[in-house]
Amino acid sequence: MLQLINLPEVVLETILSNLSYDEIARNRTVCKQFDRTCKKLLNRGFNLMEKYHAQCLRAVKSQLPRRESERRSHPLARHCDILTAIETRISMLSMTFIKYVDLNLCCFIPGKVIDEIFRVLRLIRDSKTPPRAHEILQELRDISSMAMEHFDEKILPKLRNSICTSVVSHVGAYDLPNASLMISHHTNSGNVTLAHSFSSEKLNQTFKKIHCRTRKNQVLVLSVRGKINKLKLRMKRQGFQMRTQSLKIQEQGKQLHDQIVQIAEMKKHLEEWEQKIGDLKAELSRSREENTKPDAIETHKLQHIDLLKSRESDRGQSKDLQAKKRKLIVERKIPSSAKDVQFRKFLSDLLNSGRSEEDGPSSSH
Structure with missing residues (x-):
């Protein structure tokens, strides 16, 4: 065991990458070094899983017809249904975990979910007639919903407490008057004592400033979201226009082909x-x-x-x-x-x- 710990981090990553993601998630409890390496591998596995799913969905949609009525009778219709169901499940998992992963508070904990999604994607890739969506995705739905419930009930409250303590500890980073605010935390008692003379009014003013800044940030976020929604609408309109133009081009191509045939017939009659x-x-x-x-x-x-x-x-x-x-x-x-x-x-x-x-x-x- 000591020999494994003393190995370089790159070597340890290559060794652990040969395991399944479920086994990688369980090996986090070995030591801190294993925990850091396994976190990297789990986050990387989630990103690879998203990219591979997007690639499979793109490949299937490129082979499907454009009309919705023709898609139902196509051999790849079941593949498309399974991939869209997996897409919704991945979006739910990312909404639950990814914002805390980006804040470096945790990693993508359920490695078994990654293994199950990769298994379903490989099965869809290799089989021409996969089973129905509710049959093949039953296990994925169960373990993903269990993972999200466990995260919301057991892990998320601890993460919120850690977020609150980190915010309080970083209040001194703001510019305070006369630099007279000093906050010391006592882990045993859990109380916060104020050093030097500092009135509660000044403390309230500083918190008001922080609250105003957060409101401004929220307004900026809302404005950015509005711009993003407008851009999405423009993209949808442009996509619709592109589809209509492609249909017009196809019609013009058919008309051009008919005119070429008519000209050839007229040439033949002229020669006769x-x-x-x-x-x-x-x-x-x-x-x-x-x-x-x-x-x-x-x-x-x-x-x-x-x-x-x-x-x-x-x-x-x-x-x-x-x-x-x-x-x-x-x-x-x-x-x-x-x-x-x-x-x-x-x-x-x-x-x-x-x-x-x-x-x-x-x-x-």
């Missing part, structure tokens, strides 16, 4: 109309070309007909020339005998028959 107009232009050019082609064909046909006519006329002229040549050949031969006459007649008949055959097909053309 451009393609149709291009097809119509191509058909129009084709129809124009087809309209110009018949004129060329007609002119070609007329030229062909003229060419055929010219060829027929040339053929007719050539036939006439051949006939004339044949006549001259026949006429040159002078008949000398009856056989020659018959032969000439025969040739003339042949020539006439050939001409009639040639004239027949030409007339048919």
Whole structure:
């Protein structure tokens, strides 16, 4: 035991920090050094517990929907209920203990409460479907209410007596006339004796000054509280405005998305109309070309007909020339005998028959 006491304070803190907070609170009765170290660890544990709870609550609320109707059906609704119940319990504990802890009159005494809150927070973190709030928080409610009742009934009266004695002992700190007030406390008799000559009227004046100062301090505190309340109201209004603006931004984002979709559809229709107009232009050019082609064909046909006519006329002229040549050949031969006459007649008949055959097909053309 002496070896533990002789250890440095940092080493003793690291050793005791491995224990639960309930065991740390019980080890305060060992000695004064243990009492100082355990007080530090208990106060630090309460602060760590508050920070860890705030972190868990923030993480759960960030995953919940904004609408209250949708939160009830969300899987994390039970987590949120448990954490809010723990928040109210922590606020009650802080209202009971923390102002006396800040005055360095005591520490956060119930270490078992810290252990229970950490246990519930770890259970909520690790389990997806925790039990109901009244089931999991039954032990925490019982031990926290017992701790607060014990503090109010047993510990708080002693702390108030110590506060009153400390105030009386520090009355000499105020500026008194002629510096003639000297108060000596006798712990055995409990009486207060006045040294040097000092009247009760001057003592009453000094207490009146103290009372006036306390009233002024109370007025200042009330004014500060009023300012804080105004700031809280402004923060709430700004939060409401921020929520409304975020909703407006979401609506504008939806409208922008719809407009983008409409523009894309209009572009698609425009491309389709451009393609149709291009097809119509191509058909129009084709129809124009087809309209110009018949004129060329007609002119070609007329030229062909003229060419055929010219060829027929040339053929007719050539036939006439051949006939004339044949006549001259026949006429040159002078008949000398009856056989020659018959032969000439025969040739003339042949020539006439050939001409009639040639004239027949030409007339048919």
